[in-house]
Amino acid sequence: MKKNKDSVIDYLCSVKLAIFLLIVLSVTSVFGTLIPQGEPLNFYQERFNPTFFNLIKLFRLYDAYNSWWFLTILNLFSVNLICCTLKRLPLTIKLLKKNILDTDAEKISRISMKKTIDITNNNDYSSKIKGILGNTKSKKLDDGSEIITSERGKINYLGVYILHSSILIIFLGGILGAILGFKGNLMLLEGEKSSRIINPRTSEEIPLGFEVRCDKFAVEFYDDGRMPKEFRSDLAIIDNNLEVLKTQIIVNKPLTYKGITFYQASYQSVPEISIEIEKKNNKKETLKLSAFDTINIPETSLSLGILQFLPDVHGVPAARIWISDGKNFTDAQWVIKGKSKVFGIGTEQEFKIYLSEVTEKFMTGLQVKKDPGVWIVWLGCAGLIFGFIVVFWIPHRRLWVLIKDNKILIAGQTNKNQFQFERDFDMICKKIEETAKV
Amino acid sequence: MDINSSLLLSLTTFVYLGAAFFYLLVWVFRLEKLGIAATLTATLGLFLQTTGIILRWIESYKIGIGHAPLSNLYESLVFFSWITILVYLFIEYRLKNRVIGAFSTPFASLAMAYASFSPNVEDTIKPLIPALKSNWLIAHVVTCFIGYASFAVACGVGIMYLLKKNESFKSSYLINSFPEIKALEDLNYQTIIFGFLWLSIGIITGAIWANEAWGTYWSWDPKETWSLITWFIYATALHVRFAKGWGGSKIAYFSIIGFFSVLFTYFGVNFLLSGLHSYGAK
Ligand code: HEM
Numbered sequence: 001m002k003k004n005k006d007s008v009i010d011y012l013c014s015v016k017l018a019i020f021l022l023i024v025l026s027v028t029s030v031f032g033t034l035i036p037q038g039e040p041l042n043f044y045q046e047r048f049n050p051t052f053f054n055l056i057k058l059f060r061l062y063d064a065y066n067s068w069w070f071l072t073i074l075n076l077f078s079v080n081l082i083c084c085t086l087k088r089l090p091l092t093i094k095l096l097k098k099n100i101l102d103t104d105a106e107k108i109s110r111i112s113m114k115k116t117i118d119i120t121n122n123n124d125y126s127s128k129i130k131g132i133l134g135n136t137k138s139k140k141l142d143d144g145s146e147i148i149t150s151e152r153g154k155i156n157y158l159g160v161y162i163l164h165s166s167i168l169i170i171f172l173g174g175i176l177g178a179i180l181g182f183k184g185n186l187m188l189l190e191g192e193k194s195s196r197i198i199n200p201r202t203s204e205e206i207p208l209g210f211e212v213r214c215d216k217f218a219v220e221f222y223d224d225g226r227m228p229k230e231f232r233s234d235l236a237i238i239d240n241n242l243e244v245l246k247t248q249i250i251v252n253k254p255l256t257y258k259g260i261t262f263y264q265a266s267y268q269s270v271p272e273i274s275i276e277i278e279k280k281n282n283k284k285e286t287l288k289l290s291a292f293d294t295i296n297i298p299e300t301s302l303s304l305g306i307l308q309f310l311p312d313v314h315g316v317p318a319a320r321i322w323i324s325d326g327k328n329f330t331d332a333q334w335v336i337k338g339k340s341k342v343f344g345i346g347t348e349q350e351f352k353i354y355l356s357e358v359t360e361k362f363m364t365g366l367q368v369k370k371d372p373g374v375w376i377v378w379l380g381c382a383g384l385i386f387g388f389i390v391v392f393w394i395p396h397r398r399l400w401v402l403i404k405d406n407k408i409l410i411a412g413q414t415n416k417n418q419f420q421f422e423r424d425f426d427m428i429c430k431k432i433e434e435t436a437k438v
Numbered sequence: 439m440d441i442n443s444s445l446l447l448s449l450t451t452f453v454y455l456g457a458a459f460f461y462l463l464v465w466v467f468r469l470e471k472l473g474i475a476a477t478l479t480a481t482l483g484l485f486l487q488t489t490g491i492i493l494r495w496i497e498s499y500k501i502g503i504g505h506a507p508l509s510n511l512y513e514s515l516v517f518f519s520w521i522t523i524l525v526y527l528f529i530e531y532r533l534k535n536r537v538i539g540a541f542s543t544p545f546a547s548l549a550m551a552y553a554s555f556s557p558n559v560e561d562t563i564k565p566l567i568p569a570l571k572s573n574w575l576i577a578h579v580v581t582c583f584i585g586y587a588s589f590a591v592a593c594g595v596g597i598m599y600l601l602k603k604n605e606s607f608k609s610s611y612l613i614n615s616f617p618e619i620k621a622l623e624d625l626n627y628q629t630i631i632f633g634f635l636w637l638s639i640g641i642i643t644g645a646i647w648a649n650e651a652w653g654t655y656w657s658w659d660p661k662e663t664w665s666l667i668t669w670f671i672y673a674t675a676l677h678v679r680f681a682k683g684w685g686g687s688k689i690a691y692f693s694i695i696g697f698f699s700v701l702f703t704y705f706g707v708n709f710l711l712s713g714l715h716s717y718g719a720k
Contacts, residue, residue: 015677015680015681016681018677019674019677019678019681022670022671022673022674022677023670023674025670026667026670026671026674026699029663029666029667029670030663030667032658032663033660033663033664033707037658064658065658065663174656183653183654222503222565223502224565227565227567228567228568229565229568230568230571231568250568251568251569251571251651252568252569252571252572252650252651253650254650254653261653263651263652263653264568265652367652367653368653369653369654371653374649374655377645377655378646381642381645384638384642385635385638385639385642388634388635388638389635392631392635417628418624419620419621419624419628
């Protein structure tokens with residue numbers, strides 16, 4: 001039984017499991033790229049046959065990357081990584097502590113990459129070799145011989161740890177962001193402000209803790225007049241009734257306030273309709289409102305609303321308008337720009353209504369996000385790259401030089417990029433050989 | 439005739455095809471003397487192409503929609519072939535062996551030929567939608583493509599390794615001129631490592647860009663996911679050495695599978711999975 005348990009733990013620590021999990025992740029990540037993600041269930045029901053639809057439902061393939069099985073694989077992957085790291089750490093510490101001068105002639109001669117040079121004169125080889133190698137340590141042996149060592153890149157052993165823990169740090173950042181952060185949309189008309197946003201998934205409102213106002217929105221087009229060149233919103237932040245910040249955002253240049261970031265995401269143009277009302281006493285009144293809006297008619301208890309709006313009916317705009325006294329509604333009538341219609345409710349109140357002007361008003365579409373984990377993710381990314389460079393481009397290289405009798409024995413070892421090291425080793429041997437000839 | 443970028447880049451296609459042809463001749467017929475011609479042709483192509491890319495950049499500013507020439511499929515193919523030739527010429531210089539050229543310059547010339555002649559690839563200079571206007575995007579494309587080009591070379595070298603390793607080709611005249619099996623294994627591994635580093639940086643810069651543009655560093659978009667799948671495949675290759683008895687052949691297979699994944703990330707996602715989800719503001 002004990003043995004069984006050990007072998008499970010061994011497997012959890014193994015690179016074999018890591019390879020298996022990496023392959024499993026490669027394969028399972030494909031599903032979500034083939035099946036559209038995040039659509040309502042009936043979308044899949046219409047498109048796929050019933051068996052396949054049931055599979056999609058069972059394995060949550062409509063939200064594959066948040067499904068229980070995918071998260072299980074990721075968890076197993078993390079556990080594997082942690083176990084493997086913990087298991088190897090003591091070994092690495094031992095390697096780091098190792099002093100390469102703790103050796104003898106016998107051990108040096110057993111290293112496979114080595115070269116022997118005959119000495120013919122009585123030069124002070126020791127100091128010359130130290131000069132060539134740099135960063136050396138040495139010791140004299142009882143028999144009069146000397147061992148000189150040179151070592152570089154011990155940090156290499158830590159590289160893999162930096163790299164692997166960075167992967168876990170990225171996961172951590174992602175999890176923190178998911179727990180402590182939020183994301184939502186906000187549509188603001190020019191001049192409008194809001195202190196809450198809508199979560200698009202749940203339609204819940206999320207309070208911001210301050211207000212944001214859109215003062216102006218502008219969209220600029222390329223010369224072809226169709227493709228947008230830039231979207232700009234002038235935003236103001238109002239905190240505790242104080243206007244604390246005014247700035248312009250464009251796509252790729254968001255605004256961050258108190259950890260909450262506002263991105264320029266989209267826009268909508270909303271027609272603003274000017275309506276002229278002529279009362280019985282010839283008194284004229286102009287009202288401005290947007291489509292689908294309702295407004296009170298001044299000096300009356302009536303309200304007026306626009307049910308429908310068409311920007312172009314034979315070249316002119318038209319709106320379908322109704323009037324209500326709170327209980328009764330008039331029929332909604334189409335009013336075309338330039339012509340009037342008479343609306344009546346009861347007998348006393350009759351109005352002539354004109355549609356005098358239609359202007360365009362913009363509504364800026366903001367993506368709003370709070371993600372306190374993002375810096376942890378970037379830290380992990382930096383660590384990943386740094387660790388990777390350490391692992392592969394700062395190899396641990398060791399050289400031993402044994403000066404004994406009338407021979408110099410040079411031996412070298414590296415843990416990475418043997419090929420390059422062999423070349424460098426030859427270079428060093430040549431240099432030492434030259435000093436021997438002088 | 440006016441010299442413009444399209445002319446230079448079309449010319450590059452033919453020069454690269456010529457270089458690939460020379461490299462193949464050098465390999466197949468052992469025409470060592472042609473080796474210099476092959477290298478010179480490839481270098482000439484690189485020079486023409488570099489000029490072409492710079493000119494295209496300048497031209498985009500002249501028509502008032504200035505941006506780095508890295509914004510669409512055509513431009514990325516041109517950049518891919520440019521960087522592949524650059525990586526290859528560097529390896530030729532280091533290893534002093536031209537046989538690898540027969541396995542990597544064809545990738546570059548095919549990419550150029552596809553960019554220049556396929557009706558699927560639009561080669562006019564187009565303005566950028568606001569979401570694509572970001573320096574992070576340039577960093578993203580450049581780093582990804584350095585990775586892709588290294589993987590292309592790794593794939594070529596992997597194929598060479600497997601051919602050289604195969605017993606039945608032991609005495610083959612064509613395979614004999616390959617570099618030593620050890621050197622191929624090492625080069626295969628080194629190019630994977632190099633590519634992996636750049637792909638990692640590419641994925642990260644892409645995430646930074648996405649975070650800047652719409653506040654999500656990772657959204658499991660098909661293109662993103664496929665680049666991650668590619669990353670997983672090469673990560674597997676890096677670990678394969680530590681599992682017992684899995685030597686150079688396994689890594690060579692991974693470099694070939696990995697490159698298919700690169701190709702799918704690059705083309706497949708655009709042509710086969712398009713319409714599911716695409717970047718850019720509405
Ligand atoms: C996608 C995630 C991963 C990446 C990018 C990654 C990357 C790397 C790299 C670049 C190396 C160095 C290879 C070399 O020295 O030749 C390495 C080594 C290693 N990895 Fe991973 N790794 C990942 C996941 C894992 C996991 C889940 C494990 C779990 C056991 C693991 C275990 C190891 C081990 C044991 C080594 C050898 C360390 C040594 O040199 O002593 N890796 N990894």
